[in-house]
Amino acid sequence: MGLREYVIRRVFQLILTLWTLVTLLFILFRMVPGDPTSRFVMDYPSDAERQARIEELGLNEPLYIQYIEYMGQLLQGEFGDSAHYRQPVSEIIFPLFLNTIVLMFTALIIAYTVGILFGAAMGWFRGSRFERVGIIATLVARASPEFWIGIILVWIFVFQLGLFPRSGIGGYGGELTMNFVDRYINFDFLRHLILPALTGAIVYLATPALLMRNTMLEVLKADFVEIKQAEGLPERTVLYKHAARNSILPLVTVAAIATGAAMGGSVIIETVFNWPGVGREMVASVSRNDYPVAMAAFLLMGTSVIVMNFVADILYLYLDPRVKYE
Amino acid sequence: MTLLTIDGLQMYYRSDDGYVRAADDINLELESGQTLGLVGESGSGKTTIARSIIRLLPDNAEVIDGSIDFDGTEVTDLSDRELRKQIRWREVSMIPQNAMNGFDPVYTVGQQIVQAIRYHEKETSKREARDRARDLFDELGIEPDRIDDYPHQFSGGMAQRAMIALALCLEPRLILADEPTTALDVVIQDRILQTIKRMQAEIDSAMILITHDISVVSETADRIAVCYGGRIVEQADSATIIKNPRHPYTLGLRNAFPDIGDEDDDLISIPGTPPELVDPGEGCRFAPRCPFAEEECWEETPKPEEYGDGHIVRCHRADEADLLREQATEKATWDGMRDKVRQSISRGED
Numbered sequence A: 001m002g003l004r005e006y007v008i009r010r011v012f013q014l015i016l017t018l019w020t021l022v023t024l025l026f027i028l029f030r031m032v033p034g035d036p037t038s039r040f041v042m043d044y045p046s047d048a049e050r051q052a053r054i055e056e057l058g059l060n061e062p063l064y065i066q067y068i069e070y071m072g073q074l075l076q077g078e079f080g081d082s083a084h085y086r087q088p089v090s091e092i093i094f095p096l097f098l099n100t101i102v103l104m105f106t107a108l109i110i111a112y113t114v115g116i117l118f119g120a121a122m123g124w125f126r127g128s129r130f131e132r133v134g135i136i137a138t139l140v141a142r143a144s145p146e147f148w149i150g151i152i153l154v155w156i157f158v159f160q161l162g163l164f165p166r167s168g169i170g171g172y173g174g175e176l177t178m179n180f181v182d183r184y185i186n187f188d189f190l191r192h193l194i195l196p197a198l199t200g201a202i203v204y205l206a207t208p209a210l211l212m213r214n215t216m217l218e219v220l221k222a223d224f225v226e227i228k229q230a231e232g233l234p235e236r237t238v239l240y241k242h243a244a245r246n247s248i249l250p251l252v253t254v255a256a257i258a259t260g261a262a263m264g265g266s267v268i269i270e271t272v273f274n275w276p277g278v279g280r281e282m283v284a285s286v287s288r289n290d291y292p293v294a295m296a297a298f299l300l301m302g303t304s305v306i307v308m309n310f311v312a313d314i315l316y317l318y319l320d321p322r323v324k325y326e
Numbered sequence B: 001m002t003l004l005t006i007d008g009l010q011m012y013y014r015s016d017d018g019y020v021r022a023a024d025d026i027n028l029e030l031e032s033g034q035t036l037g038l039v040g041e042s043g044s045g046k047t048t049i050a051r052s053i054i055r056l057l058p059d060n061a062e063v064i065d066g067s068i069d070f071d072g073t074e075v076t077d078l079s080d081r082e083l084r085k086q087i088r089w090r091e092v093s094m095i096p097q098n099a100m101n102g103f104d105p106v107y108t109v110g111q112q113i114v115q116a117i118r119y120h121e122k123e124t125s126k127r128e129a130r131d132r133a134r135d136l137f138d139e140l141g142i143e144p145d146r147i148d149d150y151p152h153q154f155s156g157g158m159a160q161r162a163m164i165a166l167a168l169c170l171e172p173r174l175i176l177a178d179e180p181t182t183a184l185d186v187v188i189q190d191r192i193l194q195t196i197k198r199m200q201a202e203i204d205s206a207m208i209l210i211t212h213d214i215s216v217v218s219e220t221a222d223r224i225a226v227c228y229g230g231r232i233v234e235q236a237d238s239a240t241i242i243k244n245p246r247h248p249y250t251l252g253l254r255n256a257f258p259d260i261g262d263e264d265d266d267l268i269s270i271p272g273t274p275p276e277l278v279d280p281g282e283g284c285r286f287a288p289r290c291p292f293a294e295e296e297c298w299e300e301t302p303k304p305e306e307y308g309d310g311h312i313v314r315c316h317r318a319d320e321a322d323l324l325r326e327q328a329t330e331k332a333t334w335d336g337m338r339d340k341v342r343q344s345i346s347r348g349e350d
């Protein structure tokens, strides 16, 4: 099978998986008790008013009609209207999603860059004190709760050193209205980004570092590592260009999946730093019974995972010439 | 001209039980352009000896004593950096047992050859390096365009040829070939070996050829050194090792590969197992398996003695070689040993 057919087939599978995800989410959200009107009893003094609201939201229709309508909306890139904000969900969720992506991407890039280099070095210097201390430090970072790391960073960098702002993403609270460039490309945003991104980076660092170390230990047994040393190449070249380069393959999948999962946002990091992202919104919307928003949040998260898995497969083709598309 | 002189080398591995005496008092000389065959059973220290020359050894390896002189340079005194820049690959390259695993799977073979050339010859352009790789492929009987293939796209024999190209790309003065054909199909083993010989002659480099199989080196090597239990028990020019060996272990090895023995076609194996290399104690390490061992052999380590023209033997009874040679061709001699070994094993279990 050629590369092309392989990619086409994977795209087809991708679509099928996404469709399954949407359907499952739809069913799940109709199964949970309560509806957007049941929470704010006070807002709907009379049953009639409440009924009117339910009809307005289309919740009185038979399930299959709702399903078809929902799917139809999705195909147009719409998630319906938020019961809470009384606005189209897409207008709320996409800017939040973008905030999350920017934060998590930054955190992951730091975590994977540092983690890979550090893990590779730990594997290379196996049995040394450097490796032992490194493993302990990594495990401590991994075992630490996100909020704890966040609070410590805030304490040091905000309250003691006064280097960074405490929370938010900068601007004047009007984050959602500003356009992309104005919102992200400025020094103030960068200052707001550093602490939450660093928190995420510390939390995410352990997986690539430890995995990298383990695969390095395997790869280092391979004959070619010895040959490269016999060739007289500098240790740095053998370590990073050859051994680490080979060890990175299994990490591609993990990184892609981690990215997918992280795009759902970290509820805790976003809460600690008051970051207007999709994770924070997901929790808020669930507690408000605001289905359309919650569904959209879950859907974005699931889609990220699925799409990133797809990306991992395709990346693998390029990184490992031995992979046959089957 | 003498290219390599190893003098009194002791290369041990640290282990929890103490030193593993993998290379013990090794003395070797190699003329430039010549081939030295290093034979011996598994675990006898062949790889350890060869790799000591380029210090390509695990972390727990330790040079206890001795010197390695490569063309006037004391290799054991070089810093890691000097060793990498001056000796490794530029002067001494190697061909591993399994070429398929000797290439990094994520780069093309050509990229890897070009990298080796350009690291040591900064002035060589990428284009020139590629051309050299193509020429080498051509000479080795591989389609030159295949330098752009990945290692897994090669068959075993072809990967081994590509490995030879890598080993020769800097025209080193010494090639360490550690069982270069063992991983291959029997049918092509000989052809690969001939190819190595031909290329070696062309660039006039010396070679240390490691093998279990004494018949392989009997045709290929100028000199043969026989390893047993971390020591070189006998060395001489190939003809002497084949025709007039003096050490009982060499005699036994010859029997085990009957196609080089002259009249007797019986395959006689040497009973017993290789010696323990941690705390082996005094005495000849072959004594427990030697049908000719006497009191002295158990108590005192035999020193290397020369028996004319570079024929060096470590055996207390090397003087009686004619007698031993005759008895060694008899199956009964070794069978008697088999019983003794069995007895000593069962005694040990009591």
Ligand SMILES: Nc1ncnc2c1ncn2[C@@H]1O[C@H](COP(=O)(O)OP(=O)(O)OP(=O)(O)O)[C@@H](O)[C@H]1O
Binding pocket: B013, B014, B015, B020, B021, B022, B040, B041, B042, B043, B044, B045, B046, B047, B048, B049, B058, B060, B277
């Ligand atoms: N890293 C190590 N640590 C401890 N002992 C080792 C190590 N490497 C090798 N040895 C021991 O040193 C001895 C010599 O090993 P070496 O690999 O040189 O033998 P060899 O003759 O090349 O054997 P083979 O034919 O199996 O390749 C063996 O007894 C082996 O068990």
Ligand SMILES: [Mg+2]
Binding pocket: B046, B047, B048, B178
């Ligand atoms: Mg070996």
